[in-house]
Structure formats: structure tokens, C-alpha cells
Amino acid sequence: MPEMPEVEALRRFLADKLVDKAIISTQLVAFSALKTVLPPLDALHGMPISGVSRHGKFLDIDAQGVHMVFHLARAGWLVWRDEMPDKPLKLGKGPMALRVRLSDGSGFDLTEAGTQKHLAVHVVTDPDQIDMVATLGPDPTDELFTADDFDALLTRSGRAQVKGVLKDQRVLAGIGNAYSDEILHVAKLSPFLPVSSLSRPQRDDLLDTIRTVLAEAVDATEGLGAESLKDSKRAGLRVHGRTGKPCPVCGTTIAEVSFADSSLQYCPGCQTGGKPLADRRMSKLLK
Missing domain, CATH: 3.20.190.10 (MutM-like, N-terminal)
Structure with missing residues (x-):
């Protein structure tokens, strides 16, 4: 997407x-x-x-x-x-x-x-x-969107998982499944982490990470025509769509959690202290 x-x-x-x-x-x-x-x-x-x-x-x-x-x-x-x-x-x-x-x-x-x-x-x-x-939420790359705005937005989200908050277009506009994976990998946060558990320094760091990851991805498209943008996106991804491959940061094998119509990818070494996240679909297949 x-x-x-x-x-x-x-x-x-x-x-x-x-x-x-x-x-x-x-x-x-x-x-x-x-x-x-x-x-x-x-x-x-x-x-x-x-x-x-x-x-x-x-x-x-x-x-x-x-x-x-x-x-x-x-x-x-x-x-x-x-x-x-x-x-x-x-x-x-x-x-x-x-x-x-x-x-x-x-x-x-x-x-x-x-x-x-x-x-x-x-x-x-x-x-x-x-x-x-x-009903779109604010664009996190907008210069008028401040750290205080982001903090208030996360506070309103309560115990919702950070992955879901980043993807919710009514909360933040523009981030989907792929870049939420990328952002959380760089920020070293579990996708299932409740946003209510994030400290203010962690929230500020997350906003900086969002802006950095998105800006780097936009910069990578400089001078490209429409026909080249999909390949540019795939080439720049660190964890999304790379299940089974080594993490470019720590070398840990990138893992996946599958859902009915989508999946997320993450690095256990960078994001979850080495612990795999529960994958309900795979668990059912193994029973």
C-alpha cells in the first residue's frame, strides 16, 4: 500500500x-x-x-x-x-x-x-x-504539529498498542503498515507496547523517529518517476517484508506476527528484549 x-x-x-x-x-x-x-x-x-x-x-x-x-x-x-x-x-x-x-x-x-x-x-x-x-488526524511531518500535540494525542489513545495508534488515520495521517514497522524498529519499541506506558522522553523520541524515517524515505525518491517508487520503497525497508532475514542493526532474525489480512514484522533483538511476540494464527496452525 x-x-x-x-x-x-x-x-x-x-x-x-x-x-x-x-x-x-x-x-x-x-x-x-x-x-x-x-x-x-x-x-x-x-x-x-x-x-x-x-x-x-x-x-x-x-x-x-x-x-x-x-x-x-x-x-x-x-x-x-x-x-x-x-x-x-x-x-x-x-x-x-x-x-x-x-x-x-x-x-x-x-x-x-x-x-x-x-x-x-x-x-x-x-x-x-x-x-x-x-476525519484525518494531523500530519506528523507538519511543522505546526508540536511535541506537546503528539503527547496529547498519545494520552488520548490510552492503552492502545503503539502499532495500531501509528496506523490509525484518524490519529495520525499518512503512516501505514510498512512505515509503522520501520518507525518502531528504529525507535526500539515493541509494536504491542501500550502508548500509556511511554514516558515523555520516549514520546518525544518517537516523534523525532517518525519524522526522520518518513523524511529519509521521501528523500530516497528524489528525482524518481512514478514507475520507480515501489522499488525505492522496498529497497529502503529495514524490517517490513523481511521475515526470516537478519536485522541490519543487530543480526537477529526478523520475526512476523500474522493477522487475518495483514502481518507485521519486527526484530526481537532490537524491540522486544529477545522475546518473540505471540502469533495467534501460527499458534492455531501448530495445535
Whole structure:
């Protein structure tokens, strides 16, 4: 799933490619992807693009006050084309969800792999008309977001596990499964640790770690096109998706906890004092 660093990189890429060009046409292929009715999708046609912004993991293309806001979900992606093909797309075929053609002949496709379709496209006059945008928590990379704000946020979360708090978009916007694993590894914290047990120095250190890990990931995308961002993300991960491999810090074998539809990875040596975390799914298989 694209998270804040990849979405921010896409924002920068699209801002460079889109601003001052007009949307000439759109072709919706997967009708389930469009989540709004008014304004209609064709309200974007002929409109010059004035800016591209980001709300957590949502991208927002502003065409003179009509906003195309999209979320790539778990398996979605953006494919940029310097020259768009003339052949019309077949409805409901393959991973294609939406095609956007621009005034200079370029454009992009929104695609989604797999059978579960969660990619979402909204056309609105105000991004806050989208419930998931309106209820987003603060962006931890925002300079206006202070250590005191973070402390108050964690206090409100009570005994919730720190991994879940980092992933909750209503608490903090932009961090998902992969970067929460990375952040907790660098901070040397167990993903199951209750946030109420964190001291103020630990909370301050965690915020610094969040900002450092995300900034390093964004910096790693500098100069990359949309087609290279997935590989850049995978190459920079220390523990996420690396089950069974040695920790790059201490050499301990990276472990995993599996859930119904996801998993987390961590280093027992760095994060849990050498103790493995309970993996309920694996425990059931072993019975």
C-alpha cells in the first residue's frame, strides 16, 4: 500500500507534470472506483490544473476548484504516460480503473491489481466533503504539529498498542503498515507496547523517529518517476517484508506476527528484549 512517502513523491511528480495543463478527457473503466456523483466526472474536462496537494494518503488534483481526490488503497497505482494511446479502453477489463488525458497529449492511468477493488476516486468542490479526509488526524511531518500535540494525542489513545495508534488515520495521517514497522524498529519499541506506558522522553523520541524515517524515505525518491517508487520503497525497508532475514542493526532474525489480512514484522533483538511476540494464527496452525 502506498504510504505518505510514496504519495508525497507522487504529489511532487504530478505537480511538475500537471500544473497549468488542462484535463481534456477522462474514461472511467471500473465504475466501482468512482465514489461521488456530483459534480460529475466530466466537470473536470477542459479545466486547467492549478495545483496538486496531499491529505494523508489521499492525492488531490485541483482543477480550478473542482477536485479529483483519489486514494490508491492496498493495490492501486498511478501509471504516467508521456503520450496517451488513442485506442479506447475496454470496460471492466484488467487492472485499469481510470484514464485521464491532458491537453499536451500526456496523461495517467489509475490501476488496481487483484480481485479486491478498494481504489477510490472522488470528484468534489471541497476535499472535506469526503468523510475519510475530513476525519484525518494531523500530519506528523507538519511543522505546526508540536511535541506537546503528539503527547496529547498519545494520552488520548490510552492503552492502545503503539502499532495500531501509528496506523490509525484518524490519529495520525499518512503512516501505514510498512512505515509503522520501520518507525518502531528504529525507535526500539515493541509494536504491542501500550502508548500509556511511554514516558515523555520516549514520546518525544518517537516523534523525532517518525519524522526522520518518513523524511529519509521521501528523500530516497528524489528525482524518481512514478514507475520507480515501489522499488525505492522496498529497497529502503529495514524490517517490513523481511521475515526470516537478519536485522541490519543487530543480526537477529526478523520475526512476523500474522493477522487475518495483514502481518507485521519486527526484530526481537532490537524491540522486544529477545522475546518473540505471540502469533495467534501460527499458534492455531501448530495445535
